[in-house]
Amino acid sequence: MNFTAAMIADYLKGTVEGNPDANVNDVSKIEEGREGTLSFLANPKYEKYIYDTQSSIVIVNDDFNPQKSVATTLIRVKNAYKSFAALLRLYEQSKPKKTGISKLASIAESTQLGDDIYVGDFTVVQENVTLGDGVQLYPQVFIGDNVSIGEGSIIYPGVKVYEGSQIGAQVVIHSGAIIGSDGFGFAPNQENNYEKVPQIGTVIIEDYVEIGSNTTVDRATMGSTILHKGVKLDNLIQIAHNVEVGENTVMAAQSGIAGSAKVGKNCMIGGQVAIVGHLSIADGVKVAGQSGVAKSIGNEGAVVQGSPSFDFGPYQRSYVLFRNLPKLHGQLKDLEKKVKELSTEGKS
Numbered sequence: 001m002n003f004t005a006a007m008i009a010d011y012l013k014g015t016v017e018g019n020p021d022a023n024v025n026d027v028s029k030i031e032e033g034r035e036g037t038l039s040f041l042a043n044p045k046y047e048k049y050i051y052d053t054q055s056s057i058v059i060v061n062d063d064f065n066p067q068k069s070v071a072t073t074l075i076r077v078k079n080a081y082k083s084f085a086a087l088l089r090l091y092e093q094s095k096p097k098k099t100g101i102s103k104l105a106s107i108a109e110s111t112q113l114g115d116d117i118y119v120g121d122f123t124v125v126q127e128n129v130t131l132g133d134g135v136q137l138y139p140q141v142f143i144g145d146n147v148s149i150g151e152g153s154i155i156y157p158g159v160k161v162y163e164g165s166q167i168g169a170q171v172v173i174h175s176g177a178i179i180g181s182d183g184f185g186f187a188p189n190q191e192n193n194y195e196k197v198p199q200i201g202t203v204i205i206e207d208y209v210e211i212g213s214n215t216t217v218d219r220a221t222m223g224s225t226i227l228h229k230g231v232k233l234d235n236l237i238q239i240a241h242n243v244e245v246g247e248n249t250v251m252a253a254q255s256g257i258a259g260s261a262k263v264g265k266n267c268m269i270g271g272q273v274a275i276v277g278h279l280s281i282a283d284g285v286k287v288a289g290q291s292g293v294a295k296s297i298g299n300e301g302a303v304v305q306g307s308p309s310f311d312f313g314p315y316q317r318s319y320v321l322f323r324n325l326p327k328l329h330g331q332l333k334d335l336e337k338k339v340k341e342l343s344t345e346g347k348s
Contacts, residue, residue, distance in 0.1 A: 005057050008038070009075045011090075012083045014059070018073030022056045027088070030055060033072075040084035059084050098136055105137075114151060132169065144180070150207065162219065168207035174235070176214040179203055183218040183225075183241025183259060197221060199241060206230075212237065212253070221259075228265065246283065264300075274307075288312065 006020040028037035030046055033055030040059040041050050050058055050070055057073045059080045077083040098118040101107065107125040114132045119125065120139035129143050132151035137143065142160045150169030155161070159173050162180030173179065185197035201220025205227045211217070212235035218225060220242045227239070230248040238256035239245070245257070246265030255269055258277030263269070267281060270289030275281070279293070284301040287293060292307030303312040306319075321328075 003038075005073045005075060008057065008059075008087070012059070012075065012077050012086065014075045014077035014083065016073065016075055018070075020073075022073040024056050027091075028055055030058060033058075038084075038087070040080045042079075042081040042084075097134070102139075120157070126163070138175075156213075162203075165203040165205070165219070167205045168209065168229070170208050171205055172210040174211060174213040174215075177211050178216045179205070179211075180219045181216060183221055185221050185241065185259075201225065201241065203227075206247075209233075215239070218243075234271070240277065252289065286312075 002023045002025045004020065005016045005018065005022045009016045024036055024038040026037045028034055028039055030039040030041055030053050031049040033039050033049070033053035035054050035056055037055050038057045038059070039053060039055040041047065041064065042061065050066070050072070051068055053072055055072055057075060059075045059077060061080045062076050062078055064076065099116050101117070101119040102121045102123070104121040105119045105123045105125070107119065108127045108129065110127045111125050112130045114135060116134050117131055118136040120137060120141070122139055123137050123141040125131070125137070125143045126145045128146045130148040132149060132153070134152045135149050136154045138155060138157040140157050141155050143149070144161060144163035144165070146164050147161050147167070149155070149167045150171065152169055153167055153171040155173050156175045158175045160178045161167070165180040167179070180203045182199040185199055186194035187197055189195050199219050199221050201222050202224045203217050203219050204224045205217070206229040208229055209227050209231045211233045214235055215233050215237040217227065217239040218241045223242060225239060225242055226244045228245060228247045231245050232250040233239070234251060234253040236254050237251055240257055240259040242260040243257045243263070245263045246267065248265055249263055249267040249269070251269040252271035254271055255273040257263065257275045260278045261275050262280040263275070264281055264283035264285065266284045268286045270287055270291065272290045273287050273293065275293045279296040281293065281297045282300045282302065285297050286303045287309065288305035290307070291305050291309040293304070294308040297304060304310060305312050305315040
């Protein structure tokens, strides 16, 4: 389907600068632009590409001030990145949704099926499962006993959802994720072996959560592991038993939260962050990548870095000193040598 600059500008409530009849039928990165595609410019680091891009239309911020002539048609909007994302969402929503149940799927008779659902090849749905309207279960998904999945949720190939898990509406779970596996609970005995502590709790995933590929969310020992509304988890993340993550918190890849930790809402957790169990993190906290959070953070909006982590400002100043330690060590050795020389001269 082709879209003109005028049509796009009308949808985004922007203004056209150039040819309003310029049309596109695909998207591309500005540095890889080609004729017939739409790109955007939000980061000033990429401005150099707009002067040579072959993209037919580029979305830019209202305050973009080109340093030389631009051949492509521009659409000026308040926020180029958000506007481009809105167009991508519109495109995604326009794609036809899969419906129907494969003859190769195994669905228990006790399953409650909503309208317009999709169940792919070799997917297994066990006893007393509830699937809301528009749920999509892609091939080779496993849904355990007594699981509920809210309307419009999408479960991609290879996901395993263990028994008793509750998944809300408009949730997206990507391939390879495991929801409701046992928490890591073992107790040493007199023979110096470890006995497994039964994990009899559940997982609750509220509406509009997205979970990346190969991420695991463990069931609680007792009670529930909870991901609140709007949480976004990247790939390869570990959420341990009885963890609670607040609304709209986002977490980047390869991070892990140990058991019973409580993370507030609107937090931002960088990649490869480790959070110790049984602590709490206040709302709006930001944790820089590769940090280790070893104690509770009580100040809302705090920014921390390091392992163990502490306030971002002091960490940055400490890091400058740390990087200069070899130089400071050399200076100290030179000073020590000079002191010895002066001491020797004094004695003589």
